[in-house]
Amino acid sequence: MSIDESLLVRGAPGSPYTRKMLAVLRYRRIPYRFFTGGLWSDDQDLPTAKVELLPTFYLPDATGELEAVVDSTPIIRRLESEIPGRPVIPEDPVLRFLDYLLEDYGDEWLTKAMFHYRWYYEPDIEQAGAILPRWRALTRSTEEIEQLSTFIKERQISRLYVVGSNDTTAPVIEASYKRFLDLFAAHIKNGPFVLGRRPGASDFGLYGQLTQLATFDPTPVAITIERAPDVHAWVSIVEDLSGLEPSDDDWFERDALPETLGALLSEVGRTYVPVLLANAKAVDEGAETMTTEVDGCVWEQTPFPYQAKCLQWIRQEFVRLDPEDRDVVGDVLAGTGCERLF
Numbered sequence: 001m002s003i004d005e006s007l008l009v010r011g012a013p014g015s016p017y018t019r020k021m022l023a024v025l026r027y028r029r030i031p032y033r034f035f036t037g038g039l040w041s042d043d044q045d046l047p048t049a050k051v052e053l054l055p056t057f058y059l060p061d062a063t064g065e066l067e068a069v070v071d072s073t074p075i076i077r078r079l080e081s082e083i084p085g086r087p088v089i090p091e092d093p094v095l096r097f098l099d100y101l102l103e104d105y106g107d108e109w110l111t112k113a114m115f116h117y118r119w120y121y122e123p124d125i126e127q128a129g130a131i132l133p134r135w136r137a138l139t140r141s142t143e144e145i146e147q148l149s150t151f152i153k154e155r156q157i158s159r160l161y162v163v164g165s166n167d168t169t170a171p172v173i174e175a176s177y178k179r180f181l182d183l184f185a186a187h188i189k190n191g192p193f194v195l196g197r198r199p200g201a202s203d204f205g206l207y208g209q210l211t212q213l214a215t216f217d218p219t220p221v222a223i224t225i226e227r228a229p230d231v232h233a234w235v236s237i238v239e240d241l242s243g244l245e246p247s248d249d250d251w252f253e254r255d256a257l258p259e260t261l262g263a264l265l266s267e268v269g270r271t272y273v274p275v276l277l278a279n280a281k282a283v284d285e286g287a288e289t290m291t292t293e294v295d296g297c298v299w300e301q302t303p304f305p306y307q308a309k310c311l312q313w314i315r316q317e318f319v320r321l322d323p324e325d326r327d328v329v330g331d332v333l334a335g336t337g338c339e340r341l342f
């Protein structure tokens with residue numbers, strides 16, 4: 001099975017995971033064909049995925065038949081194994097683990113801030129409501145677009161619970177985004193990427209969410225530009241890294257990781273880790289609500305089965321390490337709160 005023709009990808013500009021994957025493809029110099037649903041997709045006879053998510057990749061299955069594939073994290077790994085060159089997964093297993101953890105933090109925690117800011121405050125709701133429908137219906141009448149806008153707004157606001165955004169958690173999410181900005185701005189001074197002078201999957205995970213938080217939705221954009229202009233600029237740089245020429249020694253050395261990386265991991269341990277653990281427990285027990293504390297504040301949300309799997313996958317990555325590497329990872333994580341994952 002090989003991916004020999006240029007890849008076909010369906011997505012949307014307002015979808016953080018779509019932006020994540022397009023940036024990976026550009027950096028890896030993998031030719032692709034991208035289309036947004038609605039505008040010119042309907043004439044394509046394409047398979048559908050079991051769970052329809054953006055982005056959707058159309059890839060050959062074991063028999064060579066085209067199938068719809070979703071979920072950016074495993075797709076990145078599949079592309080790595082089938083298309084050589086310019087990898088985004090570090091060779092050093094210690095770095096590979098840290099990269100995995102931070103990619104997951106971007107995908108699963110930072111996305112809470114992304115979805116929260118987009119659908120919580122009026123100016124953000126209005127802007128997203130006006131633009132998102134146009135990305136898939138640009139040529140339709142203003143009236144039709146208005147209808148689509150109302151539909152999208154109502155649907156998305158009604159789904160805030162999925163990421164755990166509510167009046168109780170709003171201050172926690174917002175404080176966490178601001179701390180992340182400060183820590184990440186400090187960290188990229190040592191990079192400019194998460195793990196050195198070349199990007200890993202974690203960069204693209206964070207980038208995907210930041211394309212929205214730092215450059216689209218008005219409330220978090222204003223916060224980002226005021227607080228962390230470096231992060232705003234970083235997003236535009238990561239968008240197209242096709243001209244970067246990485247070399248093997250561009251990754252950090254495992255025994256010379258900058259302190260700013262530890263600080264970032266402490267933020268993961270302070271917020272994402274307690275929620276991951278409480279969520280997995282609630283999913284396990286079939287509870288209707290999960291409640292925990294993040295940073296001394298109450299965190300309450302409906303359990304999210306997918307994130308229970310995320311915890312399992314992180315643990316698998318850890319268990320897969322050989323004992324010596326596991327010890328090194330343990331040392332890096334010690335005191336960050338992330339050690340509670342294992």
Ligand SMILES: N[C@@H](CCC(=O)N[C@@H](CS)C(=O)NCC(=O)O)C(=O)O
Pocket residue numbers: 014015016017018052053054055070071072073107
């Ligand atoms: N874990 C998936 C998440 C993808 C995802 O949640 N995509 C969103 C858009 S950014 C989506 O399609 N949501 C379902 C919907 O809007 O109906 C990935 O990494 O690709």
